[in-house]
Amino acid sequence: MKFHITGLLCCFAVQTSLLPLQAEETTPAAEDKGALSRMLEASDDMLNASKDLVGDWLGGNDSDKFPIVWEKAYPTLDELLALKDQHEDLPDSAWFTTDKVSNQEKINNLLHAAVDILGISKVQDRLLEIKQLEENLKQARQDMGEWQTKKVGRPNKADKYDGKIADLKHSIQQYEQQIAEKKTNITQALQASGVSLSEEQLDVLMSSVIGEDVLEMSVVFDNVKRLSQQLATLMQENGENLEFARKHYGMYAILLEVVSTMQADFVGSVMDKYLPAIDKIAEDSKELQRRTQLLLDAESDAIRRADLQSSREAQQLTVDTIKLYRTRLKAQADQTLEAKARVEKDLEVALIRYQTVKLSGELVAMIQASNHQFQALANLQLPSLTPFENLAMKAEYEKLTQTLRQAEIQ
Numbered sequence: 001m002k003f004h005i006t007g008l009l010c011c012f013a014v015q016t017s018l019l020p021l022q023a024e025e026t027t028p029a030a031e032d033k034g035a036l037s038r039m040l041e042a043s044d045d046m047l048n049a050s051k052d053l054v055g056d057w058l059g060g061n062d063s064d065k066f067p068i069v070w071e072k073a074y075p076t077l078d079e080l081l082a083l084k085d086q087h088e089d090l091p092d093s094a095w096f097t098t099d100k101v102s103n104q105e106k107i108n109n110l111l112h113a114a115v116d117i118l119g120i121s122k123v124q125d126r127l128l129e130i131k132q133l134e135e136n137l138k139q140a141r142q143d144m145g146e147w148q149t150k151k152v153g154r155p156n157k158a159d160k161y162d163g164k165i166a167d168l169k170h171s172i173q174q175y176e177q178q179i180a181e182k183k184t185n186i187t188q189a190l191q192a193s194g195v196s197l198s199e200e201q202l203d204v205l206m207s208s209v210i211g212e213d214v215l216e217m218s219v220v221f222d223n224v225k226r227l228s229q230q231l232a233t234l235m236q237e238n239g240e241n242l243e244f245a246r247k248h249y250g251m252y253a254i255l256l257e258v259v260s261t262m263q264a265d266f267v268g269s270v271m272d273k274y275l276p277a278i279d280k281i282a283e284d285s286k287e288l289q290r291r292t293q294l295l296l297d298a299e300s301d302a303i304r305r306a307d308l309q310s311s312r313e314a315q316q317l318t319v320d321t322i323k324l325y326r327t328r329l330k331a332q333a334d335q336t337l338e339a340k341a342r343v344e345k346d347l348e349v350a351l352i353r354y355q356t357v358k359l360s361g362e363l364v365a366m367i368q369a370s371n372h373q374f375q376a377l378a379n380l381q382l383p384s385l386t387p388f389e390n391l392a393m394k395a396e397y398e399k400l401t402q403t404l405r406q407a408e409i410q
Contacts, residue, residue, distance in 0.1 A: 193222035253350035
């Protein structure tokens, strides 16, 4: 697939492993066995303090979804960190108590829940609204076709049918206008987060079966950036409280694992669902081409030959579009895998630092060093969202998307 926007997601903690440790060290309080339990017992107080701080930081912007993200993400990350901390001390298997298998299942469930939480945004709202408007638009066009068909068979009721058709035409125009407005809202929201995307590029993006996934990943990236910035601020506000600092750096490390989980889900969807589905479409299309060519070779009537030749050309357009579609899907999956590998390396470093670091200021510096990379990486070249060669190919591309979505539902 053409979209390189997931390359943005490889940015987390790019330089953390390169930062030198500060020369000064304090006593290894973080290694005390009771430190973690005391830290977890203080979670509620920390959350309340962080709520006040994030409210001040956002300046009361009601249209911003980040307060909701923070309220939901903070306790989820907190719980994930606690589960991760206890994991290695659990038995491999057990009948009547938590073991590594059941604990990992809880971790996996919470990681996916965190992906959903980090996808909360105005962009997500607009996408849902567009989806509903497109359903309304599809139904209105279908209804208009039915009234036009009835009109042909009942000319004595033409005035009645004309009124119905006129109303539906007006509704269709309204739906199309509202969809255009929602898309403008999306481009504006993305631009506010540092992602520049024209409305024409957005149209190309949303014509793909993975367009919404790509947009969601850009939203998650922005929310992760803002969450990590807020965690660093909380750590600075609490100065030399090492347990507090370690806790929030651990939550930052968990964010990296959430991103890796999202990337794995995306690659799995492309490789396990969409590519097999499009390969089946390609196989059916080639078989139809073969049958059409056989008929064309055996046909001598000029009119039938012209019809078959026209069908053959339309089929070739479908085959060409399928090849383009598959290439773009595979390219996006490959790029996401590459980004995921970088994130996982950064995650390994972050978890090691979480276990061994002894200076709260050191942790803040690590997060800030990573945050400095965010905007630069967000401004990398956007997906090659070039317009389609012609309207016919665009129509074929959208038709393939609908087929793939139907296959997903089934």
